[in-house]
Amino acid sequence: MTVYLLCFVLFLVGLYGLITRRNLIKIIISKAITEFSVFLFLVLIGYIDQGQAPIVNPGSVDQVYVDPLPQAMVLTAIVIGLATTAMLMAIAIRLFRKYKTFDIREIKNLRG
Amino acid sequence: MDALIPLFIAIPLISAFLIMLLGKLVKEFHRFFAPLTLLSLLLMSIYAYVNLGSSSIQYTLGGWGMEKGIPVGIYMVLDGFSVLMLCIINLLGFIALFYSLSYMAKYTAQRNYYSLFCLIIAGMNGVVLSGDLFNICVFLEVSVIASYALVAFGVGKTELEASYRYQVLGSLGFMLILLAVGLIYWKTKTLNIADIRHVFENGYSKPFYIFVQVMLIAGFGLKAAIIPFHAWLPDAHSSAPSPISAMLSGVLIKAVGIYVLIRLFFNMFVFSQEIALVLTSLGAVSMVVGSLLAIVQWDVKRLLAYSSISQIGYVVMAMGMGILLLLKGNSEAAAILAIGGAIYHMINHAVFKGLLFMNAGAIEHRLDTRNLKEMGGLSKAMPVTSTTSFVASMSISGIPPFNGFFSKLIIIVAAINGRFYLLAALAILVSIITLAYFLKFQRFAFYNKPFGKALEKIREVPFPMSISMIVLATLCLAMSLLAIPSVSEQLLRPAIDVLMQSELYSTTIFGI
Numbered sequence: 125m126t127v128y129l130l131c132f133v134l135f136l137v138g139l140y141g142l143i144t145r146r147n148l149i150k151i152i153i154s155k156a157i158t159e160f161s162v163f164l165f166l167v168l169i170g171y172i173d174q175g176q177a178p179i180v181n182p183g184s185v186d187q188v189y190v191d192p193l194p195q196a197m198v199l200t201a202i203v204i205g206l207a208t209t210a211m212l213m214a215i216a217i218r219l220f221r222k223y224k225t226f227d228i229r230e231i232k233n234l235r236g
Numbered sequence: 237m238d239a240l241i242p243l244f245i246a247i248p249l250i251s252a253f254l255i256m257l258l259g260k261l262v263k264e265f266h267r268f269f270a271p272l273t274l275l276s277l278l279l280m281s282i283y284a285y286v287n288l289g290s291s292s293i294q295y296t297l298g299g300w301g302m303e304k305g306i307p308v309g310i311y312m313v314l315d316g317f318s319v320l321m322l323c324i325i326n327l328l329g330f331i332a333l334f335y336s337l338s339y340m341a342k343y344t345a346q347r348n349y350y351s352l353f354c355l356i357i358a359g360m361n362g363v364v365l366s367g368d369l370f371n372i373c374v375f376l377e378v379s380v381i382a383s384y385a386l387v388a389f390g391v392g393k394t395e396l397e398a399s400y401r402y403q404v405l406g407s408l409g410f411m412l413i414l415l416a417v418g419l420i421y422w423k424t425k426t427l428n429i430a431d432i433r434h435v436f437e438n439g440y441s442k443p444f445y446i447f448v449q450v451m452l453i454a455g456f457g458l459k460a461a462i463i464p465f466h467a468w469l470p471d472a473h474s475s476a477p478s479p480i481s482a483m484l485s486g487v488l489i490k491a492v493g494i495y496v497l498i499r500l501f502f503n504m505f506v507f508s509q510e511i512a513l514v515l516t517s518l519g520a521v522s523m524v525v526g527s528l529l530a531i532v533q534w535d536v537k538r539l540l541a542y543s544s545i546s547q548i549g550y551v552v553m554a555m556g557m558g559i560l561l562l563l564k565g566n567s568e569a570a571a572i573l574a575i576g577g578a579i580y581h582m583i584n585h586a587v588f589k590g591l592l593f594m595n596a597g598a599i600e601h602r603l604d605t606r607n608l609k610e611m612g613g614l615s616k617a618m619p620v621t622s623t624t625s626f627v628a629s630m631s632i633s634g635i636p637p638f639n640g641f642f643s644k645l646i647i648i649v650a651a652i653n654g655r656f657y658l659l660a661a662l663a664i665l666v667s668i669i670t671l672a673y674f675l676k677f678q679r680f681a682f683y684n685k686p687f688g689k690a691l692e693k694i695r696e697v698p699f700p701m702s703i704s705m706i707v708l709a710t711l712c713l714a715m716s717l718l719a720i721p722s723v724s725e726q727l728l729r730p731a732i733d734v735l736m737q738s739e740l741y742s743t744t745i746f747g748i
Contacts, residue, residue, distance in 0.1 A: 135415075142408065148400070155407055162411050166418045194421065197370055201414060204377045208407045211384055215400050222393050233394050 127168055134161035148216040148226045152209060159205045163198050170194030240284060241295040241312045244322065244361040245375075248273060252354035259347040267337060270350040274330040274357065281322040288319050290730040292744050294367070302747075307428045311367035311745065316730025320579070321364045321495055324586045325487045329357045332486075335594055335704040336479040338697075339601060343477070349389060355382035356483060360491040367745065369417050369427045373410070376459070376492045380406055383488060387476045398471035405468045409458030416451035419444070429504045430742035436506050437739070449511050452500060453518070460493020462552060463522030466545050470529075473544065474537035474606070478597020481537060485544045486590035490582055494548065498555055498578075503734070503741040507559050516556030520662055523549030527669040535606050536596045536681070539673060540589065543632065546666060547585045553659060554578035554647045558735070561654045568736075570653035576724070576732045577646035584639045584715060588628045591708040595625035598697045598705065599681060608677065612684035617694040620702040622682045624709040629678055631712045633671035638712050642719035 138161060141154025170191035178192040216226070223231050251273040259265045292315035300309025314322075333353060340346055359379025366372050384406065388399035421427055423444060424435040436445075454465065461469035469489075473481050501511065526546030533539040555578045561571035598621045599614065600606055615622040631638035634645075644667055651660035696702060718724050734741065 142404070151404060155404060158411055159407070162414050162418070165415065169418055169422045193427070194418070197418075197421075200370070200374060204374065204381075204410070205407075207381055208377070208384075208403065208410075211381060212400070212403050212407075215384075215388055215396055215403065218388075218391060219396050219400060222396065231397055233397055 128165070131161055131165045131168065134164065137161075146228050148219060148228060148231075151228075152212050152216065155212070156205070156209055159201075163201055163205070166194045166198045166201065237284070237287060238293045238295045238314075240280060241293070241314055241365060242297075243280065244277065244365060245358055247277060248354040248358035248361065252351045252358065255347060255351045255354065259351075266347050266350040270354060271330065271333050271337070273354060274326065274333050277357065277361075278323075278326040278330045281319065281326045284314065285319050285323050288314065288316065288730070290316055290733055292316070292734075292741075294745060305746070306426070307431055307745065310371060311428055311430070312365045313367035313741075313745065314365060315734050315741070315744075316732075317499070317579070317734040318364045318495075320583065320728075320731045321491060322361060324583050325357065325360050325364065325491055328483065328486045328586055328590050329353075331704045331707060332479040332482050332590065332594075335482075335597070335701050336477070337700045339479055339597055339701060340477065343389065349386070349477075352382045352386050353480075353483075355379070356386070356488065360487060363492050364495060367429055369420065369429060369432070372496055373413055373417060376413075376496070377410060379488065379492060380410075380459070383476075383480070383484060386480045387472045387484075389477055389480070390475070392475075394471075395475045398468075398475035402468045402472040405458055405465075409455045409465075411455075412451050412458070413455035416448050416455060419448050419451070428745075429500070430745035433504050433506075433739070433742040434746070436504070440506075445505070445508070446510065449501075449505060449508075450514075453497070453511070453514065456493050456497045456500075457518070460489050460497065460548060460552075461545055462493075462518050462548065463525050463545065464518075466522065466526070469545060470538050470541040473541040473593075474535060478537075478593055478600060481540075481597070482590040482593035485541065485593060486586040489544070489548065490551075490586065494551055494555075494582065497552075498735065501555075501559065502738045507563055507738070509560070509563055512556050512559035512563065514556075516553055516560060516656075516659070519549045519551070519553030519556055520659055521549070522546065523553060523666050524662060527666045527673070531669060531673040531676070533673075534608050536599065536608055536677065537593065537606055539608075539677060540592050540596060543670065543673065544585075544589055546670065547581070547589070547632065550644070550647060550663065550666075551578045551582050551585070553663075554581065554650065557651060557654060557656060557659065560656075561650075562736075562738075564654075567654055570650050572732060572736060573646055573650035573653060575735050576728055577643055577650055579728060579731050579735075580646060580718060580724075581640075581643035584631070584643045584712075587708055587711050587715060588631045588638075588640060591624060591628040591705060591712065592632065594701070594705050594708070595621055595628065598701055601697055601701070602694050608680040610687050611681045613682070613686035614694070615682040618696050620696055620705060624705040625682070626678060627709040627712050629674035633674045634667045635671070637716055639715040639718070640712075642716050646719070 138158030172190050175188045175190035178189040255266045295312040297310040356379045359375045362375030384403050388395050458465040530542035554574045558574035561567045631640040634641045648660050648663050
């Protein structure tokens, strides 16, 4: 149970950063932290105590394996996360070239 | 027929790749290859629509079907509702692409544009066809990441800022969705929508159920821009190039937001009163607030973007009403009206909002401004744009004989039949406000005194742009035929049936 709670705390830390930070790069880092807490949670779902890597060995019948499906999901989700982070970084660099600052208080041409 | 299903995703993906690869070698390759791709997709989806009827077909990836009564493979499902969405996505995609042939001429790096456009289409087709929660997430991100890049395509100050905001909120939505998918997998040990339905029908714990549903509403609400989650939409949709705005407002928020919400809440979850109330009130709030925010805008595209929020509110409200009426049990006729009205309004909105964004793009193409105060008197100089935008404006604000009138009428009649008098009154009020801000758009853009520079220099937009606007305006008129009961019995009924008999989706997949 503690692990799940810690995982949720990590999620909240990321969310706090996402809301309160004023720096473009720090927002991206907070986004990454939130994302990784979700990934951790997904991996934890598939974990079974004393479980082994799910490579089926015909010899042993009552071997306990961990669930491989969340692992496949996490690998896909990490790739998606990488794509969004790279995209955000590219936009942040272009924004810095236009405005010469990373502070979002000075980058506000648009109003919600 | 079922061999057709993966092609809806494979063709645009391959074509996006080929455009980047061969576009370097063959001059002007992208200009004829991308429309060809979209045309073939459109023909395929119309073929599927005509032949499918009310049946539902599945495709299992790699032939991994049922193993001991458990679906182990990845399922793709084509039924009455998803084939309707496919038609509208590929139709608007083809027309927007044809429009961009001359609109995008002023931009550089056009190859990237056409390639990303194909990726958006691939992602949306994937979301609509997928019968698996995690695949919905993946395809959703494919289309949404392509749209992040396309929003920033102009690389000006505002475009970049809008894209940054869109990305931060979009990835927050993705995380909420992923967390909800993880939680559902934790409880049910499956990702297949039909199988999850099966598990939920055998009982569930209420607090967990509500938590997951709220998470999914927040996640997909962020993608669909329902009111408390709407902050990114006006910026992103007004900064993108106009054909992309038409795509984003016309189909993207529906395919990745509303469609998935409807599919999950009708076909995956067992109905619950609380969530239906939440959906109805969210829809009503976004309907009212969106229209009130739209009326004060002076930027054409921002006005249209806020009106998108308001019109999406109609769809969500009607859907929530449909669930409430189905739960009541004794008002099936009103429920059919509510659900049918929601689907009808959704496809109508795709057509007229696409057309309106193309009109705004045509004005921007010639005048280089989006400010209503700097336009005026364009009705003589740009007759095609003026006429088509008049058709679209009347259609969206619900004036007969255009399609918007009938879909709003059906929703209002459903609300009155189901005794939601407050919602019916709100729908009528919002329709009047909509008429007000579209009359403002018409007057300031087309009929006022000309602003500043002489009008003689302004000509009508080039052929590809004007013809695609005319096609959409004709569709605005033609789609009002869907209100005739015998026609809608043929064309809309399969989609309504999928949602009305909500348990049928899972039983057909299990083959019971």
